[in-house]
Amino acid sequence: MAKNRVIDSCQMLMIGGSTGSIEVLLQLLPALKTPLPFALVLVIHRKNTADSTLVNLLALKTDIPLQEVDDKDAILPGTIYLAPADYHLLIEQDKTFSLDDSEKINYSRPSIDVTFESAADVYGPSLVGILLSGANTDGTAGLNAIKNAGGVTVVQKPETAQVPFMPQQAIEGAPIDWVLDVKEMEGFINDE
């Protein structure tokens, strides 16, 4: 299958989501095979409190090391990184993270567009971006940037999303390679 090659060359997988996306992650994370051959970055819209509830909740669901990003952390394969609340998450050319607390984009900080665009700039064709459920237009511009840089774009099948608006917007506004439900995403990421 063609998609096996896709994930073969992947150095970074990014998943962006808003309302209804945490439920997807709770189902997806336990299904991921270890060791993960690339870095996985999660950009999830959430309340702008600096508490650690979400990172703890997600870490319970996987044996893969999972951490909330600190400024200048190195990006390593086999690790899951969660974008911290109330910052934009950016990727530097030397494959480290940097943070930015400038104005919200699409009413959001972290903004999925900001992280996807920044990662596309660094990872080009070895980046895969997945956009999940949400009630926002965030993510569409980011998926465009990923595609323009030669990467791979995936959205959650809108009819399976708790809030179909965000993936539907992406399908209408960006070239999408794969439209998958959660079960299919598991297979896609695990290269099965």
Next chain:
Amino acid sequence: MIEEPEIDILLNDLLEEHGYDFTHYARASLKRRINRLMALDKFPSFAELRYRVKSDATYIKRFVEELTVNVTEMFRDPLFYKTLREDVLPTLAAKPFIRIWHAGCSTGEEVFSMAILLQETNLFHKSILYATDLNPDVLEKARKGIFSLAPMKQYSENYMLSGGKNDFSSYYTAQYGHVKFKEELVKKMVFSTHNLVSDRSFNEFDLILCRNVLIYFDKALQERVLNLFDDSLGSLAYLALGAKETLKFSSLQSRFKQISREKIWRKIG
């Protein structure tokens, strides 16, 4: 979209012709800010942006202001302020005099938050708050103590979560969509321009706060600034950084001990 070599050219122009050194700013964020400004000010090409930056002295002011991020709020991360209130300030109470430096204070929201904390812990009378930024315009705003009314509800909630017992609105008077904080709070503040990239230590402090400033610098500049802070801290003094900033990549780490879960370190060596 601006390319990496073009950014290098632009930063070199800024440094050589205007004396602003952005060469050690974190590149990904800087690139976003430049692209954003090119879109906002409708530059059709890099060449035209470069010409404007080289030749228009009034545009430089806007360019530098837009390149730097001036987002700040009062009592941001309330638990951080609760730790200052309950664990840090009491250890300074025995000192005859308390010096605090807000480095990169922007429009001053955190300086006013600190002044309120000091008042409520009965330390304000013997404290002095140095508030510095590279941008004189934001300092002018801070000095006036006038802020927009809109975020005050959020600030009031933050204040209460930080352990504040008073009515937050007792600290200001509201008028025409703005609030003016009590003049007495400003009396202990000293505002001055200071550029963390190029300027030196200017005093010794008991507490330095520099929150969400280092994230805009690369690791080399972060290390320079952290050493500047180290030189400016007395023994057993405190350094406070932003929620996602850390000493873990710095040579300072071995001589500073993190207190509690907040990003506050005490100089022990």
